[in-house]
Amino acid sequence: MTEDSTPSAADATPNPGSAPSGSGLSRRRLIAGGAGVAVAGAAVGAGVTAGMMSSGAGQSSPTPSGATDVVDLNRSVAFYDQVNQAGIRTPPQRHCVYMTFLLTKGATRADLQVLLARWSAAIAQMVQGKTIGPVQPARPDAVGIDTGEADGLAPASLTVTVGLGPGVFDDRFGLAAKRPALLEDLPRIPGDVLQPGLTGGDLSLQACADDPQVAYHAVRNLARMVTRTAQTHWVVLGFGRASAGPGQETPRNLMGFKDGTRNVSTDADYDRFVWLKDAGWMTGGTYQVARKIMMTIETWDFDRISDQQRIFGRTKDEGAPLSGTKEFDTPDFALTMDGSPAIDPSSHIALAAPENNSGVKILRRPYNFTDGLNARGLLDAGLLFLSYQNDPQHFIDLQSKLGRFDLLNEYIRHIGSAIFAIPPAPRTGEYIGKALFA
Amino acid sequence: MFRKFRALAGVGAVIALATSLTACATGTAPNAGTSATASGSAPSGGSAPVANGVAQVTVTLTADGGDTCTADFLTAPAGPVTFTVQNVDSSAITEVELQSELKILGERENLAPGLPAAGFTVTLDGGQYTLYCLGATPETQTFTVTGQAAAAPTGSTATLLNAGSKEYGTWVTGQAEEMKIAVANLKAAVDSGDLAKAQAAYVQARPFYEKIESDVEGFVMPGFAVDDNQGNLDYLIDMRASNLDEKVGWSGFHAVERDLWKAAKISAATKKYAADLDSNVTKLVDVVKTLTFKPEDLANGAAALLEEVQSGKITGEEEEFSHIDLMDFAANVEGARQAFAYLQPGLDKIDAALVTQVVTEFGNVDAALSKLRDKASPGGYIPWTEENRDTYARQLSQAVLALQQPMQKIAEKVATAQ
Numbered sequence: 001m002t003e004d005s006t007p008s009a010a011d012a013t014p015n016p017g018s019a020p021s022g023s024g025l026s027r028r029r030l031i032a033g034g035a036g037v038a039v040a041g042a043a044v045g046a047g048v049t050a051g052m053m054s055s056g057a058g059q060s061s062p063t064p065s066g067a068t069d070v071v072d073l074n075r076s077v078a079f080y081d082q083v084n085q086a087g088i089r090t091p092p093q094r095h096c097v098y099m100t101f102l103l104t105k106g107a108t109r110a111d112l113q114v115l116l117a118r119w120s121a122a123i124a125q126m127v128q129g130k131t132i133g134p135v136q137p138a139r140p141d142a143v144g145i146d147t148g149e150a151d152g153l154a155p156a157s158l159t160v161t162v163g164l165g166p167g168v169f170d171d172r173f174g175l176a177a178k179r180p181a182l183l184e185d186l187p188r189i190p191g192d193v194l195q196p197g198l199t200g201g202d203l204s205l206q207a208c209a210d211d212p213q214v215a216y217h218a219v220r221n222l223a224r225m226v227t228r229t230a231q232t233h234w235v236v237l238g239f240g241r242a243s244a245g246p247g248q249e250t251p252r253n254l255m256g257f258k259d260g261t262r263n264v265s266t267d268a269d270y271d272r273f274v275w276l277k278d279a280g281w282m283t284g285g286t287y288q289v290a291r292k293i294m295m296t297i298e299t300w301d302f303d304r305i306s307d308q309q310r311i312f313g314r315t316k317d318e319g320a321p322l323s324g325t326k327e328f329d330t331p332d333f334a335l336t337m338d339g340s341p342a343i344d345p346s347s348h349i350a351l352a353a354p355e356n357n358s359g360v361k362i363l364r365r366p367y368n369f370t371d372g373l374n375a376r377g378l379l380d381a382g383l384l385f386l387s388y389q390n391d392p393q394h395f396i397d398l399q400s401k402l403g404r405f406d407l408l409n410e411y412i413r414h415i416g417s418a419i420f421a422i423p424p425a426p427r428t429g430e431y432i433g434k435a436l437f438a
Numbered sequence: 439m440f441r442k443f444r445a446l447a448g449v450g451a452v453i454a455l456a457t458s459l460t461a462c463a464t465g466t467a468p469n470a471g472t473s474a475t476a477s478g479s480a481p482s483g484g485s486a487p488v489a490n491g492v493a494q495v496t497v498t499l500t501a502d503g504g505d506t507c508t509a510d511f512l513t514a515p516a517g518p519v520t521f522t523v524q525n526v527d528s529s530a531i532t533e534v535e536l537q538s539e540l541k542i543l544g545e546r547e548n549l550a551p552g553l554p555a556a557g558f559t560v561t562l563d564g565g566q567y568t569l570y571c572l573g574a575t576p577e578t579q580t581f582t583v584t585g586q587a588a589a590a591p592t593g594s595t596a597t598l599l600n601a602g603s604k605e606y607g608t609w610v611t612g613q614a615e616e617m618k619i620a621v622a623n624l625k626a627a628v629d630s631g632d633l634a635k636a637q638a639a640y641v642q643a644r645p646f647y648e649k650i651e652s653d654v655e656g657f658v659m660p661g662f663a664v665d666d667n668q669g670n671l672d673y674l675i676d677m678r679a680s681n682l683d684e685k686v687g688w689s690g691f692h693a694v695e696r697d698l699w700k701a702a703k704i705s706a707a708t709k710k711y712a713a714d715l716d717s718n719v720t721k722l723v724d725v726v727k728t729l730t731f732k733p734e735d736l737a738n739g740a741a742a743l744l745e746e747v748q749s750g751k752i753t754g755e756e757e758e759f760s761h762i763d764l765m766d767f768a769a770n771v772e773g774a775r776q777a778f779a780y781l782q783p784g785l786d787k788i789d790a791a792l793v794t795q796v797v798t799e800f801g802n803v804d805a806a807l808s809k810l811r812d813k814a815s816p817g818g819y820i821p822w823t824e825e826n827r828d829t830y831a832r833q834l835s836q837a838v839l840a841l842q843q844p845m846q847k848i849a850e851k852v853a854t855a856q
Binding site: 190191192193296298299302303304307345346351375376377378401403404405409410411 | 663664665667680681682683684738741744745748749752755827828831832834835836839842843845846849850
């Protein structure tokens with residue numbers, strides 16, 4: 001969760017306008033979310049969210065000093081002509097719907113190709129706040145193409161990130177030769193109590209937006225257009241982003257602790273740890289790991305504060321490492337107080353820190369989730385953990401260590417898991433994964 | 439399985455050189471006051487006879503028309519009292535305890551027909567006590583001790599709490615030593631190759647760890663790093679399939695459990711697991727003897743045991759193969775109750791209303807659990823299969839939740855007591 005991944009003071013610094021990659025291709029356009037759909041009050045505050053090119057016109061009120069974490073529902077995020085797919089370095093939106101799919105038995109290579117092309121085209125429409133077709137067809141017996149619930153809503157920074165699972169590259173579609181070099185099913189990791197119904201998948205959609213209905217609409221419509229080719233497998237409805245992009249205040253997970261204080265944030269770290277280089281058709285892509293992590297919420301809530309802080313290795317309020325006083329103080333794992341380590345060696349941050357993992361970092365982009373109540377009448381909630389890394393082994397190594405020793409394990413269970421290759425973004429007129437069919 | 443680590447110099451119970459204390463002989467029992475208990479079947483009138491300065495009470499367990507627990511005397515003079523328990527033919531009654539308030543002063547577990555009579559001796563002051571026979575009808579009977587009552591506890595709240603904490607340490611040591619015996623029996627049964635006998639011995643050995651696991655959590659042996667399960671006694675003794683560390687492999691109770699139930703076969707590996715378990719439990723007992731406890735350790739330990747119930751037992755994670763999770767549930771709750779009971783004299787002075795709440799909720803948990811007793815099943819409760827969980831887990835969870843609520847407030851109160 002708060003796996004410390006980047007010792008960077010840059011997190012603290014609002015960094016408006018930073019491009020999503022070192023490339024000049026990363027122009028992001030703000031597209032008005034449908035004419036005149038700037039709903040009054042929709043802009044929760046006004047100002048700059050880092051990494052997004054804000055339109056001057058959208059800023060009707062001055063940005064209060066320090067108020068960097070604002071939502072402007074009129075923002076949109078470009079889909080075409082980027083180096084990398086959106087939804088990875090994009091500053092985390094407030095909501096996320098994550099769904100995986102299984103390709104049907106009869107699905108062919110051509111079906112898969114059509115699916116990716118249709119998804120790409122539809123995503124390109126929806127990120128602009130547009131419907132994907134008529135909501136109310138003219139002919140009375142026709143069925144609507146778009147389901148309509150996002151009609152009139154602003155783009156809300158919607159991004160839809162498409163992932164390809166290991167199953168795409170088995171012998172069904174003749175794509176084995178194109179298999180991304182490091183795409184394998186994750187091994188069993190200590191602590192895993194995975195449920196088959198929440199594990200794996202051939203395709204994934206990560207739809208994030210600042211309006212939950214916009215994200216839901218996207219996944220719903222993408223799912224319904226491909227039912228002959230892909231069936232829904234598992235889904236998590238994420239809310240309250242549990243990670244921060246540059247300039248965003250570090251949010252909190254459902255345990256009440258700040259999550260992502262030391263996340264990957266600099267260009268150098270993205271290049272080193274997230275994006276694939278010299279990887280053929282996957283260059284500019286990455287690997288996505290999804291984990292559904294259930295929290296034993298009631299039990300956590302009954303735990304005393306000193307124990308909670310020991311478990312994370314941070315204070316709850318400020319989020320400071322127990323060796324320091326401020327959130328962005330670099331943890332000092334060697335510091336002792338009264339003869340004991342200030343930060344418990346089995347605390348979450350100590351086990352996950354790059355300093356203690358050969359410098360390895362992964363980009364985490366998690367969301368909180370709740371599924372209501374479980375069969376025992378307890379809160380069924382936790383963290384939808386999403387990470388991006390250019391080598392899945394980085395995740396495997398980190399989680400293998402956490403799974404064995406993390407003090408937090410007492411209060412969490414990894415119940416869902418999947419891995420996907422994330423191809424680079426398509427150029428205008430093309431589609432995600434087109435190189436597969438060349 | 440309790441996975442939080444405690445570094446040797448870390449928080450929690452402080453390591454100190456303490457003398458070894460014997461299991462059963464408790465110190466002076468505090469004035470028991472009134473115990474609301476049902477009256478049992480009629481014993482002989484009069485007071486128990488005294489032989490060699492020790493009052494003698496014989497408790498007989500029978501199954502004639504319902505499982506009953508009959509003491510030949512329910513009154514004894516103040517001073518040492520020996521309870522000798524003979525199980526004639528009751529398979530339902532497996533445990534006899536003498537309690538003062540909630541505190542267990544002396545007990546015998548794993549009573550079964552055909553075994554030789556077993557006994558325990560306690561030194562009692564005048565007052566009312568409870569003879570508790572788990573699985574009998576009725577379960578509790580009032581036991582009266584005539585003569586000088588113990589002086590009401592005196593001293594500051596902090597003094598009372600510290601005294602209770604020390605007594606609790608004695609109780610923990612006693613449990614650890616019982617565990618050592620039960621695990622040695624398990625090893626012998628496994629070595630004999632008799633599957634049924636080994637399964638029975640496994641069931642008998644489990645409760646002790648579950649009663650005190652919050653006190654021995656994640657003990658790392660000297661010379662081992664915290665990120666090396668080879669030196670983590672809790673892993674070596676109580677690891678589960680879900681947290682299997684391939685670098686160390688299967689070990690401990692649940693490795694034996696897996697073989698005895700899933701494979702239903704005793705192999706050379708099973709014997710190795712049992713031998714390692716025996717050896718690691720012996721090491722653990724030595725560690726336990728050195729522990730001393732602060733009042734907040736008791737409170738936090740009790741809360742941690744309830745966490746275990748909520749997250750590990752009701753979910754059926756703990757005893758994945760034998761499904762005796764409810765027996766572990768009862769043992770966790772018992773451990774929590776003991777920690778609480780030793781704090782109670784001090785806590786009464788701080789917040790008597792809270793004490794009442796906790797006692798009430800313990801009663802509700804007991805009531806919810808007792809509905810699931812099944813004397814025909816190993817461990818004395820219905821097997822905790824998925825089907826049974828679907829039917830009964832919700833009511834157990836909610837009852838435990840209601841107990842966790844007042845329990846969480848205790849640590850702060852006792853830690854700051856003057």
